[in-house]
Amino acid sequence: MAQKRPSCTLEPEQIQQLLLSCQEAKKSAYCPYSNFRVGAALLTRDGRIFSGCNVENACYSLGNCAERTAIQKAISEGYKDFQAIAVASDMKDDFISPCGACRQVMREFGTKWAVYMTKPDGTYVTKTVEELLPASFGPQDLQNVQ
Numbered sequence: 001m002a003q004k005r006p007s008c009t010l011e012p013e014q015i016q017q018l019l020l021s022c023q024e025a026k027k028s029a030y031c032p033y034s035n036f037r038v039g040a041a042l043l044t045r046d047g048r049i050f051s052g053c054n055v056e057n058a059c060y061s062l063g064n065c066a067e068r069t070a071i072q073k074a075i076s077e078g079y080k081d082f083q084a085i086a087v088a089s090d091m092k093d094d095f096i097s098p099c100g101a102c103r104q105v106m107r108e109f110g111t112k113w114a115v116y117m118t119k120p121d122g123t124y125v126t127k128t129v130e131e132l133l134p135a136s137f138g139p140q141d142l143q144n145v146q
């Protein structure tokens with residue numbers, strides 16, 4: 001009997017496409033202060049990919065991470081149901097891991113979708129948003145007041 005895939009498991013071709021897209025997005029990184037390039041590629045439920053890069057600013061605190069750039073692009077184009085996001089950096093020996101702010105922004109749009117944390121050689125580890133941000137605060141919590 002065919003095994004049912006968990007809802008956040010992608011086909012191998014989709015994963016490859018997402019990995020290539022985040023590496024491509026990394027090329028656009030605007031990071032003159034950190035010189036730390038990051039790219040992200042966000043896959044919607046209906047198969048579209050929105051990419052993003054980090055965008056820094058001379059006023060350092062205004063910098064935006066690649067993950068949030070991709071999410072903001074998708075939301076502003078009318079897409080808010082996500083299957084997965086892949087993230088790429090230039091770190092050879094470590095999988096790039098989203099910052100706390102990005103985890104919270106991902107969580108806004110659900111806890112059961114996948115985050116692919118990659119290395120430049122195309123290897124990755126994957127976790128759900130829930131695994132990256134357990135016991136989180138989300139939209140439903142705002143309904144739980146008397």
Ligand code: THU
Pocket residue numbers: 031034036037038053054055056063064065066067087096097098099102
């Ligand atoms: N950065 C990202 O874009 N995503 C991450 O997952 C980690 C960090 C950016 C923020 C800043 O532009 C640079 O990397 C150094 O922190």
